[in-house]
Amino acid sequence: MSDQKIRKIEKRLNQHEERIQELEEKVEDSVSLDMELSMPEFVNNECEASTHKERVISISYYLKAYENQDSFTKKDLEQAYQRCGESSTNFSARASEAVKDGLLKVDDNGRPRHWSLTKTGAEEVETMQGEDNE
Numbered sequence: 001m002s003d004q005k006i007r008k009i010e011k012r013l014n015q016h017e018e019r020i021q022e023l024e025e026k027v028e029d030s031v032s033l034d035m036e037l038s039m040p041e042f043v044n045n046e047c048e049a050s051t052h053k054e055r056v057i058s059i060s061y062y063l064k065a066y067e068n069q070d071s072f073t074k075k076d077l078e079q080a081y082q083r084c085g086e087s088s089t090n091f092s093a094r095a096s097e098a099v100k101d102g103l104l105k106v107d108d109n110g111r112p113r114h115w116s117l118t119k120t121g122a123e124e125v126e127t128m129q130g131e132d133n134e
Contacts, residue, residue, distance in 0.1 A: 060117040061125040071114040
C-alpha cells in the first residue's frame with residue numbers, strides 16, 4: 001500500500017474518532033440533563049400522572065431511578081406528594097391498590113410498612129412516559 005493511501009486512511013480514521021468523541025459528549029450531556037429532572041417534572045410532565053395510583057407508581061419509579069431509594073414508606077409518599085404540589089390522599093390505600101394490581105410489592109410488612117416498585121410497575125411508568133413522546 002502506498003504512503004499516500006495510508007495517510008488518507010489515517011486522516012479518515014482521525015475524522016471518525018473526532019466524530020465519535022463528539023457523539024459521546026452529546027450522550028453524556030443528555031444523560032446529565034436527565035439526572036437533573038425534578039420529581040414534579042417527572043411525575044407531572046414526563047409521566048402525566050393523573051390518578052393517585054399513577055402518581056404513586058411514578059413517585060416510586062423516580063425514587064428508585066433518580067434517588068437510589070429501593071423502597072418507600074407512607075411518610076415518603078406524603079413528602080413526595082408535597083414536593084409535587086399534589087393534594088393529600090389515603091396513601092396506604094393507594095399503595096395497597098397498586099399492590100393488588102401487581103405494580104408495587106410489600107417489602108416489609110412491619111411498621112412502618114415498606115413498598116417497592118415491581119417490574120410490571122416500572123413497565124407501566126415507562127409506558128406512561130412513552131405516550132407523550134409518540
